[in-house]
Amino acid sequence: MQKIRFIDLFSGIGGIRLAFEQAANSIGIETECVLSSEINLDAKLVYQKNFKHTPLGDIQLIEKLPEHEILLAGFPCQSFSHAGKKEGFGDTRGTLFFEITRLLDTYKPQAFIFENVRGLYSHDQGRTLATMQHEMQARGYSFNTFLLNSANFGLPQNRVRLYLVGILNAAPTFSLISDVGPKDSHSYNPQQLSLFDSPKKVVSVADILENNPDDKYNCSPEFINALKRIFNNDLNRLHGVRLIDYRGGNSIHSWELGFRGECSAEEIALMNRFILKRRNKEFGRTQDGKLLTKEQIASFSEHPNLGELLNSLVAKKYLKFINGKYKPVSGNFSFEVYKFVDPNKISVTLVASDANRLGVYHNQRVRRLTPREAARLQGFPDSFILHPHDDKAYHQLGNSVSINVVKAVAEEVILKMLDDAQQKKKQLERSPDISKNAIAFV
Numbered sequence: 001m002q003k004i005r006f007i008d009l010f011s012g013i014g015g016i017r018l019a020f021e022q023a024a025n026s027i028g029i030e031t032e033c034v035l036s037s038e039i040n041l042d043a044k045l046v047y048q049k050n051f052k053h054t055p056l057g058d059i060q061l062i063e064k065l066p067e068h069e070i071l072l073a074g075f076p077c078q079s080f081s082h083a084g085k086k087e088g089f090g091d092t093r094g095t096l097f098f099e100i101t102r103l104l105d106t107y108k109p110q111a112f113i114f115e116n117v118r119g120l121y122s123h124d125q126g127r128t129l130a131t132m133q134h135e136m137q138a139r140g141y142s143f144n145t146f147l148l149n150s151a152n153f154g155l156p157q158n159r160v161r162l163y164l165v166g167i168l169n170a171a172p173t174f175s176l177i178s179d180v181g182p183k184d185s186h187s188y189n190p191q192q193l194s195l196f197d198s199p200k201k202v203v204s205v206a207d208i209l210e211n212n213p214d215d216k217y218n219c220s221p222e223f224i225n226a227l228k229r230i231f232n233n234d235l236n237r238l239h240g241v242r243l244i245d246y247r248g249g250n251s252i253h254s255w256e257l258g259f260r261g262e263c264s265a266e267e268i269a270l271m272n273r274f275i276l277k278r279r280n281k282e283f284g285r286t287q288d289g290k291l292l293t294k295e296q297i298a299s300f301s302e303h304p305n306l307g308e309l310l311n312s313l314v315a316k317k318y319l320k321f322i323n324g325k326y327k328p329v330s331g332n333f334s335f336e337v338y339k340f341v342d343p344n345k346i347s348v349t350l351v352a353s354d355a356n357r358l359g360v361y362h363n364q365r366v367r368r369l370t371p372r373e374a375a376r377l378q379g380f381p382d383s384f385i386l387h388p389h390d391d392k393a394y395h396q397l398g399n400s401v402s403i404n405v406v407k408a409v410a411e412e413v414i415l416k417m418l419d420d421a422q423q424k425k426k427q428l429e430r431s432p433d434i435s436k437n438a439i440a441f442v
Contacts, residue, residue: 004024006031019407065106097135112136142167174412205341239341244335259334277292
């Protein structure tokens with residue numbers, strides 16, 4: 001059996017490695033990880049538990065790479081993501097990409113697979129990605145980019161990530177097609193590309209739910225009772241609901257829950273109208289949600305006791321009064337759950353900052369998703385050992401990759417690499433000047 005040696009940089013808990021090994025095994029190829037690197041101690045713990053292999057630490061301390069065929073890297077994404085400051089190469093974490101190129105100069109493998117956030121694709125109007133392309137092509141690699149959604153790979157999660165792949169001294173044509181999928185988790189509707197395609201397996205959140213998880217994942221009785229009051233005891237209406245204080249739509253707000261003080265119907269109506277109207281351009285264009293004066297609020301609220309309502313909302317800390325203007329107090333991180341997934345739909349994107357606050361109403365229970373359910377959203381098998389502390393497990397899973405997607409990408413890269421090596425082998429038979437290193441694993 002053929003064997004491919006690989007390196008796993010910025011390995012995290014090993015999601016890319018797991019997917020790569022699955023891909024290779026599915027096409028009858030053995031794998032050997034010759035080096036892995038991860039700086040986070042908690043992630044290294046999980047990696048060692050699952051792969052019996054302890055990663056090296058800081059990549060900046062690695063002098064050179066050993067011989068290998070494929071380089072894997074899920075390099076840090078915070079500097080390119082919409083959640084981060086988007087400073088890119090101005091951010092120290094962004095410059096870690098150049099640690100990859102430094103190491104590539106010590107040993108050039110036949111192919112690479114990199115994963116990052118969607119924001120990298122358009123960061124700095126595309127210049128950041130263009131810089132990466134230039135660096136990789138200057139070293140002789142092809143450079144292909146794919147925006148892929150986990151929902152299109154058999155996972156019930158609306159997660160778009162960017163995959164960068166390349167093969168040394170080759171110009172492969174990949175069958176992967178960029179597809180960012182649905183704009184939100186409720187509009188997902190898998191389609192067949194043609195009558196000749198096999199029907200896509202439709203997966204939903206219900207497919208990853210545990211039947212009877214530990215009671216520690218239940219929401220508090222106070223929270224559940226408040227939800228029952230809002231929905232008149234029909235908790236099926238929780239499916240797809242957000243809990244957030246600065247958006248309207250299908251959302252529940254702190255003033256409706258009444259945790260800081262019960263609000264009257266008039267106060268609730270005023271707050272709901274406030275967060276909607278404060279976005280209007282008539283109140284200024286400097287920011288999305290403006291601070292408004294009492295006079296501005298009066299333009300969309302004709303309540304005769306407007307001043308009393310505003311004072312009451314300030315006293316209950318649903319509003320702040322700053323320099324003569326009113327501003328809602330953003331309390332979304334105080335909610336036990338920030339989003340209730342719909343068992344019959346797909347989930348929103350699992351992210352490190354609040355993976356522990358995704359909720360579900362299932363089997364007559366209002367609860368948070370468990371770490372194992374979060375792992376299933378990412379495609380990790382139940383045999384994968386998670387961190388023993390839930391909060392760390394949630395965080396790691398939000399930072400990890402979707403196994404199914406990386407596996408599909410890896411299969412493509414391995415097959416193209418093998419095909420390229422076979423072509424070079426044939427050329428070698430005709431011309432012995434071609435490097436034998438390029439075909440060592442064929």
